Amino acid sequence: MTLEILRSDLLGEVPHGFFTRRGGASSGVFAGLNCGTGSSDQCEAVATNRARVAEAMGGPLHGVHQVHSAEVVVVDGAEQTPRPKADAMVTTRPGAVLTILTADCQPVLFHDPEAGVIGAAHAGWKGALGGVLEATVDAMVRLGAQRDRIRAAIGPSISQRAYEVGPEFLDTFLAEDDEAMRFFANGQDGRYQFDLVGYGLHRLRRAGVEAEWTGHCTYSDPARFYSYRRTTHAGEADYGRLISAIRL
Template structure:
């Protein structure tokens, strides 16, 4: 039988980033199979290495053909690295955000429920990408990215930011200790938690990241409103895979480039 042809790569774009090559990609359009079926780009997954490499190439071509894709070794930190030249995957910096002003480089963030945030100051020719899980978000990863962009000549009042698909409040159950951690940082953070079952809450990660971006002075902010957990046919989800008792999980990528 002939080999099946992968679906087209699913590229979600944000109006706030019009004019710059970018995309929030889901699981459609890849060559991985089994629990990783689709466009799994996770170098750290147990998926076939050749399939992951093919998927990463397909993802890059869908956003900025011919570009060099660079992503960090993500550690749920607030650390941001400025990228001025390509590097090998084995030399990925340990960080959760990248910024650059170099044409031909595509910077990517890997997620599987956390919030991917893409940034651009078109006038300055400076872009950024941040992985905002709850640890990075409360730690200030978006603020670190904005500061690194400013160091390359970006202006805060010109920076646009878009938040891609991530786990939504309806799907993100957390315990009381989790909520208390956020309220200790700022009592106003209570508004990002809705009551859940006894001793638990539903956390709105996307709204919290929007709040952090706005508090940092950004005025052009767009959120996708897409829930990675709820759409198994379109997105990978760490929490969904865990609840299903699967032995691994795929990762999707969000890319921006000049």
């Protein structure tokens, strides 16, 4: 099956893509393009999937050991082994392919076309609240980018209608960001629905960056996307990871 790659018009002609699960070699609960080396999928299948992505992107893949932080790595050579613990990468190196793995969290790809700087960030609720998006923008600026030229696209992520949280979750956000209340809608039994993507767009735009979401919900489309929350609700043992990539 052919790989399915979603793209953002906002990022223009820079090679990039939010890969769905279609076109991969994995089977079972991982069926499709599972690129998560930390999953319990067969190593050979994951390696095959990642090789297909590398071929589609035209270069070797760079990644980090994602830990829901605001840490950003500058890619200026071969991929580090072991992968550094971080949740974003930036580079000016031609041919470098920056990748992020997600399964409900926001994959965010960045580009300043004039400066020749790209970035990629993994922004779940912890990372977004902790400032990983702003940290990525700051790192790009240090490499020569300008905020008003940076464009950012958020790929497939869990949507508000599928993201139910408790009152303690809301309290955590309000303790750190008094503008966050508008991203919570009332749910059932005293719970709330959190708009992760809306919050990500808010943080990006507040940082001076033009941004958009591709409009795809990971939870609601099992044929195309992996979802940690959907897997949890289904009682499955593990889940696949989607990959998003950008190359200079």
